[in-house]
Amino acid sequence: MIKVAGLSKSFGSITAVRNVDLHVEKREIFGLVGPDGAGKTTLMRMICGLITPDRGEITLFGKSLAHIEKLKENLGYMPQRFSLYGDLTVMENIYFFGAMYNLDRKIITQRADEILELTSLIQFKDRLADKLSGGMKQKLALTCALVTRPDLLILDEPTYGVDPESRKEFWKILYRLNREGKTILVSTPYMDEAELCTKIAFIDRGRIVDTDSPAKMKEKFPYRILELRGALSDPSIIKDVPGVLDTYFYGDKFHLVIDNFHGCQERVVEGLGETGVSIESIKEIPPSMEDVFVSLAQKEEVV
Numbered sequence: 001m002i003k004v005a006g007l008s009k010s011f012g013s014i015t016a017v018r019n020v021d022l023h024v025e026k027r028e029i030f031g032l033v034g035p036d037g038a039g040k041t042t043l044m045r046m047i048c049g050l051i052t053p054d055r056g057e058i059t060l061f062g063k064s065l066a067h068i069e070k071l072k073e074n075l076g077y078m079p080q081r082f083s084l085y086g087d088l089t090v091m092e093n094i095y096f097f098g099a100m101y102n103l104d105r106k107i108i109t110q111r112a113d114e115i116l117e118l119t120s121l122i123q124f125k126d127r128l129a130d131k132l133s134g135g136m137k138q139k140l141a142l143t144c145a146l147v148t149r150p151d152l153l154i155l156d157e158p159t160y161g162v163d164p165e166s167r168k169e170f171w172k173i174l175y176r177l178n179r180e181g182k183t184i185l186v187s188t189p190y191m192d193e194a195e196l197c198t199k200i201a202f203i204d205r206g207r208i209v210d211t212d213s214p215a216k217m218k219e220k221f222p223y224r225i226l227e228l229r230g231a232l233s234d235p236s237i238i239k240d241v242p243g244v245l246d247t248y249f250y251g252d253k254f255h256l257v258i259d260n261f262h263g264c265q266e267r268v269v270e271g272l273g274e275t276g277v278s279i280e281s282i283k284e285i286p287p288s289m290e291d292v293f294v295s296l297a298q299k300e301e302v303v
């Protein structure tokens, strides 16, 4: 569905995207996962044909991007800061958006009803966009992106700043759209959302660091994780314990990345005991997606 080869883009001295290869199969929910400024937006905009790459090739639906005439109808793009008209109602926003694609008003009405049902916005049809909650605004933006009935959806951080409940709801809609046949390329800084994708590419400082399914990424993780709860203000004091590769805050706990597990837990307990830190609990846990990403990002730093 999407093939990207050797794609690069710089803005002055900043290289936003570096030599990126990407392959998104039909009916995948493909996540571009990475921190702020990693290059996700730039990469997506190039795929949508909104920014010209400095180098590289983009193929969509089996055709070179440069040779696709009716791309817009088949591609629904939801930018990070989607502009809705606050003084127009939900329905008026959809009409406005559909009209930009020269869609007939009757067709827009018919499609809008279907999509608003799917996004549970149907009872808010006549509400001004300004009066919608953050989550509802994002759903309306998605509704607008769907009005041309595209096969491919490109969504740039669609749940950014939205409350956790609305994020879950939004993802349920994405799953439904995917079941109905849509291919979705979605960017996110959230690790829980990364887990929901069929495949992810982790992007950091413009480079794709790894691409795989979330399960495979965790399976490939070469270290083990100890989870520690305790009255520890500075986790770096454990870093010198032999076998401990890294430590970081993880919510109200700490994660210790262990490259040599043998006797390591005992050494940590002993080491902390010597510094007077009391440990509430320490146990091995399976690596989370966040652990995988912290490790991948650090590997990148070393390169």
Ligand SMILES: Nc1ncnc2c1ncn2[C@@H]1O[C@H](COP(=O)(O)OP(=O)(O)OP(=O)(O)O)[C@@H](O)[C@H]1O
Pocket: 011, 014, 015, 016, 034, 035, 036, 037, 038, 039, 040, 041, 042, 043, 157
């Ligand atoms: N038009 C531009 N002019 C100059 N620099 C830019 C431009 N667009 C992006 N950049 C820079 O390119 C880098 C990648 O930005 P990009 O927006 O693609 O990242 P991102 O992963 O989408 O992050 P965010 O979620 O913060 O938008 C950043 O350093 C950004 O400041």
